[in-house]
Amino acid sequence: MDGRIHSVTLDKERCTGCSNCLMRCPTEAIRVRRGRAHIIDERCIDCGECIRVCSNHAKIALTEPLSSVFAYRHRIALPAPALYGQYRNLPSISLVIEGLIRLGFSDVVEVALGADIVTRAIKEKLKEKGLPKPMISSACPTITRLIQLRFPDLIEHIIDVRQPMEVAASLARKQYAQKHSVSEDEIGIFFISPCAAKATAIHNPLGHSLSQVNGIIAIRDIYGPLLQAMDGLKVGEKETRATRYGIGWAKSGGEAKAVGSIKRLAVDGMEDVISVLEEIENGRLRDIEFFEGAACRGGCVGGPLTFENKFIARNTVKCLGEKLPVTHPDEVIHLEQLPPIPLHFEEDLKPNDSLKLHPSISGAIERMERMQEILSILPGYDCGSCGSPTCRSFAEDIVRGYCTQNDCIFLLRDRLKVMAQEMIDISQTKREHSNDN
Amino acid sequence: MIQAKYTVVRGDYARAGEASADIKRTLKQLGVDSSTLRRIAVASYESELNMVIHSLGGTLTLVIDNDRVKLTSNDLGPGIFDVNEAMQEGYSTADDIARNYGFGAGMGLPNMRRNADKFAIYSMVPDGTTIEMEFNIG
Ligand SMILES: Nc1ncnc2c1ncn2[C@@H]1O[C@H](COP(=O)(O)OP(=O)(O)OP(=O)(O)O)[C@@H](O)[C@H]1O
């Protein structure tokens, strides 16, 4: 697993070095140096916040264009349930499915169906005895990466069930290959994604080594073509195979509702998720069994690569779900009857050590002592003009050797004052000398 | 040696937990192992919150050297009348506001003692309460 491959990157041409993104990054992964933003790759968790706030559109997510699907003889679309929320007054999910076929996909397997299966697997997991409390959902890859980086001691709380996207992809590949008697590697599987985090998750899967997804298409990019493709379509027979619960995963709280434990908690938005993780760490949430955290406000309908306003999208998804029967995954998904597809992690999640100051504690203490010395002479304004998000991170950057004290304009100003005074002093000494003559 | 001192304000629920959050952040930057970190997290949070809820305010001091973390809470009063009683699991005098925030199980002090490798509490009415805790690291 290589933490350096990730989806959010900078378009250098467009970045003006304005620093808008600098303070908004929840992991302090951004620096502005020599008039341009940089992302410290190991620390980026692909939350997409910098994509949202950049007014120059210089922060981008690496996803595939729609045309890339034609590199495969057989192409399966995996729409995230958040896609359904993008079309106001959508009468039925069948239109989206038929529309995707019109766009050139050979088949469509809904990620909401994956979510139904994952719901069952999570419910089974929660029955195990002696689990730490609360168990934490692994559905949002940004939150999983946040925990690896900032809350490594909570890794054991993460539920070791794969993401709905992966489960849907495994199922799609197996069933399609069987039904059409084609080889599994002739099939290209494309996830239609609300976020960059899922794009990273296919290059860099969490809890297993290989992804079953071949490419990611941003909801934003497919929105227009799909709208056209749906034009004139009538509500058809290709109805959704998912339950209303699986579809509800697009909204924050949807997963917790599907899992159905009474002692559950769902929180959306980075700041609030972070404060709940702090509480879990402090041992103050032991009476909760299941915690669902979504990086995006509103859940995946609020993902950075979506098109529609998140509140409207949320409502659309809700209405579509309510049209379906009140069937729970428990009634229709029987894990033992599924084809053999992997549902669980095959490797442990590892902590991301890139916030550590040094591999050894004594080395790290030494560095922190120097940081504290530097911090004591910094003004503490957290102004960002040095290019680091806070004075503390600036002190850290100096100790790590990435910049010098002169990058702080306040320290520089003080030094200039001293130098200017010295110049005056020197010039006056000269005059005194000349007076002596 | 690393030192940090945090001021804890009586009744300030909005900022309660910030000192502990900063302490945890420091320990993670140093690479303190997960189980020790969790023990320190619980102890520092409980002592910080006790000062917010039960005391007139005080300070939380962190000292780290190569093999141990020392946490000291020191408040300005009113002190604990019977320390032995306060150390019992389930003993609490928390008011309605505190209970509303989910405190008042009477588990804070016992949890501090359980999680620390060394624990000492001194209290005088009305001068205040001092708790010293040590954790072995590295
Ligand atoms: N710093 C303090 N100053 C004065 N009294 C205190 C202080 N810390 C604890 N106490 C007293 O000791 C009692 C027990 O404290 P403890 O932390 O064990 O439980 P609690 O704070 O009441 O509930 P919990 O910590 O479980 O939310 C408190 O109810 C309070 O009466």
Ligand code: SF4
């Ligand atoms: S995507 Fe999020 S974590 Fe990554 S650089 Fe942008 S704001 Fe920071």
Ligand code: SF4
């Ligand atoms: S909440 Fe959903 S859309 Fe947002 S980062 Fe997490 S998985 Fe992606």
Ligand SMILES: [Mg+2]
């Ligand atoms: Mg307490």
